[in-house]
Every structure is written in structure tokens, then in C-alpha cells.
Amino acid sequence: MIPEETVRHIALLARLGLEKEEVKKMQKDLSAILDSFQELEKYREAGEGASFSGAGALTNAARADRSQTADENTRAVITKNFPASQDNFLKVRSVF
């Protein structure tokens, strides 16, 4: 069973505010899921060699570093989505 302390630590890393009962349930669920991965841990041979992360033959596929300005309509939608704003600026809480 994953220790409760670890669950709370991971929740903080993930910026998830969990209630006390949620922490307990998460502890149970995560432990059960991680236990089901035991077959993976046993598989030593498959863990050697190259890895694959999905992108296949691509390397350094980046677009040109050019700034772009959004058009009026796009800007309107984006600013409409701001939860809090002031003079068309996005308003956020201070860090401290």
C-alpha cells in the first residue's frame, strides 16, 4: 500500500487539492492499480534496449521561431475565456 504521506506529496506535485476521504480512496485505488503492474516488474528482458515514445522517425521537428499576432476575433474569444480580468489583462492571484 502506498503510504498516505506519498499520496499527499504526489497530490501537491500534481496541484490537486484532495479532501481527506479522497486521499484515502486515492491511496486504495492507486495501490490496486500499481499492484496490477507486477507483471511489468517481472519482465526483465523486455526492459533492455531502445525505447519508443510515439514519434517514430521524427527528430527536432520545430517550426520557425517567428512571432504571430492573433486576429481580432481570436483575441476576443481568448479574453472572453479569462476567469478574471481587468482592462483586457488576465488577472491572477499573487504568488504569496
Place this chain on the structure above:
Amino acid sequence: MIRELHTRLVERTLSARSLAEKYLAAIAQKEKKIGAYLTLFEKEVLEEADRVDEQIGRGEKIDLLAGIPGAIKDNICIEGQRTTAGSKMLDNYLAPSDATVIKRLRKCGGLILGKTNMDEFAMGSSTENSAYQRTTNPYDEERVPGGSSGGSAAAVAAEEAVWALGSDTGGSIRQPASFCGLVGLKPTYGRVSRSGLIAMASGLDQIGPMTKTVEDAAIVFSRTTGFDPLDATTAQLPEGKPFEELLDEKREGLTIGVPAEYWPESLDSRVRQNAERALERFQALGMKIESVSLPHTSLALPVYYILVPSEISSNLARFDGIRYGFSANDQKKTTLTRSASALLETYLDSRRHGLGAEVKRRIMLGTYALSAGYYDAYYKKATQVRARMREDFEKVFQKVDLLFSPTTPTPAFRLGEKNQNPLEMYLSDIFTVPANLAGIPALSFPIGSVDEGGKNLPIGGQLMGKWFDEEALLSAAAAFEKNQ
């Protein structure tokens, strides 16, 4: 179906407007029971239909898909429209631009009726994880339509749309297609642009069609493919004929491999019967059947449930209550009595209230798998095993052209049956996740049905093919469909 409708539109025995009205009426009548749609575009779709009718009136040539009404899974962005990804986190979110697939389909004149329900952030296999509403299976309203593209599947199966788009990361197009008697295609990774798709696992996600027939799937699919500078993972391939023109190619020489690991002892006997009968039909059509093995298959679920939550933990970090979506700082809301006093609390509170249980679970799993001390044992190991799984497919595809198996171990299960235990829900993806891990294309198509409780529940068969060989998948399934 699309081709016939197109002919009637062009011959003017049917107008695009009346077609759109017919589907809107079906939606109005059936939605209380089916619950497939989250947002409807009643005004816009009729305006778009009128434009198509005007083009026809002027004698202009129109695309096969023009005037044909479809539905879009709600994790695909449409400019200026509400896009929720099935989550309360994005209840009020308006997409700033069209997804590339939407731009492409609109250019062809395809009509969009609305956005469909889904498991929250595409996490689930039954659509029961939607933060909004329940979607039921049109074949049995006490059963799930599958997930996460359950709304899209139900809409097409209930004739509330001619075609739909879904997304597939571990089976989310194929499994609901199987449960709802449809054709569902997960393209090769890199075949269709993911720009404008709300990302779940960027190394596995793909957008694909869900339709009643193979030809319809090919028609919609052809209009979504191609390199996109906005998605660096899209492949640059030479342009060929559209897929719907490649369906009648002679398929007699094709070899179909039957991977032993996808036909376990525990397989539902009725599913097995239908799948075996499908193999006989392929044989009768002149295709060769061969037994093969994909030895690392038993590791697919652990690999998937480490890699995908890892990507999820990164992709969902943006939902933090700052720039958009549900926020503890929302100045328009009065329901949150406690306002976040510092930036950290903005994150914690916005995500606590905006995200559902399964989403939180996967974010936690991924954060854990990527954290210091666990990265090597979990994430790194999983990427290495994933490479071994890909090699399994490479080896097998040197001997056979296609692989065939049931799409899911059972027909559609009951609402509430599997959502108490996350592990049980994960098991319904056992045959579908390997294709996403390897990046190969996979198609589910109807192969029969089972009778349960007086209802006829569809069964789907799955074809998997070589990278970028959707042509083989579609033409084999088309041959099967034609010779029922």
C-alpha cells in the same frame, strides 16, 4: 449511405436543408432517451445547409460530403463554440479556433449538427465518466454505448447523425463502434492532425470516423488526412487516391494473421463464435488465414496505464484555473464561497472542483510514475516494453498483411456494471490498446450480434494493419460487408 445522399442532393430530389431538418427532428425526438449531444448547432447547421443548396442551385460541383450532417466529439475544437471535453473544467470554454480536421471537413461542405458526449477528457470506456449526462446504447437503453466516444457512437447508431468523429487513445473509437454496431477507424499515428484535439496522450491520440458503413468511414477519413504544419507529428506522404476509391481492389491475396493472445480461454463464447465465423467468411472471400503470436501482448495494459497517465499528468497541467475554464478566481461566479487567497490555492481549488475522479486518479498515477525514484522502474521501463511490442508487430507483418481479433471481450455491458472498480473498466480495452502503443491503424466493424435479455447486442471484429496501410483495412472490411 453518404454516396446515395450525395446523389439525391445533386439530382435535387433532396435538399441539404431538408436533410439537416430531418436529423434535427430525430435529435429532438430521441435525445431524452439517448443523450448523445452536449451542444447543438441548430441555427448554424441550417445556414450551412442553405449555402450547400445555393451552390447546387448555381450548378457548382460539390464534394461527396457536402450537405451531409455529422457530429463531433466534444474534445475537438470548433471556433467560438463551447468545447467541454466532457468536463466541468471546460463548461464555459469557447475554442479560439477550429481544429484542423474541422477546417478540412468544412472546406468539403460537411455539416456539423453538434458536439457529442464523452468520458471526461477521454478517460473511460463507457461514457459514464462524463461530468454532464448519461448516454445510452441505442440497442439497449440499460447498457453503455462504450467510451470514450460514446456520444458519437450513439448519435450515428440512433440515426441522429450520418457520420461522426471520435478520438482513440486506447480504443475510444473502436470499442464504442463495436458496442453500437458501427464501423470505427483509428488511423495510423501521424495520419490525421491532432491540432485542435484536446490532448490526452499526445503520443497515442488519433481522430477517426464512426459511421454505419465502411465506404462512409473511408469518405470521412479521406477528408481529414494529410500533413499539417500545426501538428509536427503528422506524416508527409505522397498524395494518393481517396480511400473510398480504393475499396474494390482485389483482396484475394491478403493474408490475415490470428494472434493467439487475442483469443484467450476466457473470451465470451458468443463473441468467439461470431469472430470465428468472420474468419470463415474472410477465407471464403479468398483470404489466407494464419496463426501468429504477439508475445508481449500481456504487458499491454500495464504499459498503457503507465505511459498514458504520465502523458495525461503533463497535458492536463494547463487546466489550472488561470487562463480559461473552471476557476476558483472566477469573478462571474458567486457559488464558490471561499476565494483562493494565493496562487497555489487557485490551482488546488480549481482542479479539485473542476476535475472528476477518474481524471484525478490518472493524473496522480502519471505524476507518481514520472516522479524521482520511480521514473526508471515505471515510465522508462514502459517505454522499453512498448518498443518490444512494436517489434512484435514488425515481425508479424513480415508474414501477414492484417491481424484479426474480436474488438472487445464482451458485448456492451450494463450502466453501472463496471464503473465501481477502475481496474475492471480498464480490462475492456485489452484488445484495443496495443494498436495505439504501436501506432498502427486499426478498424472495428460489425461481425454479428448476440441476443441478451431480448435485445440484439452488436459484436465488433477488429482488423489491425501495417503502418499507413489503412487501404488494406478498409478494403478487407468492405469485402466482408458486401458479402454478408
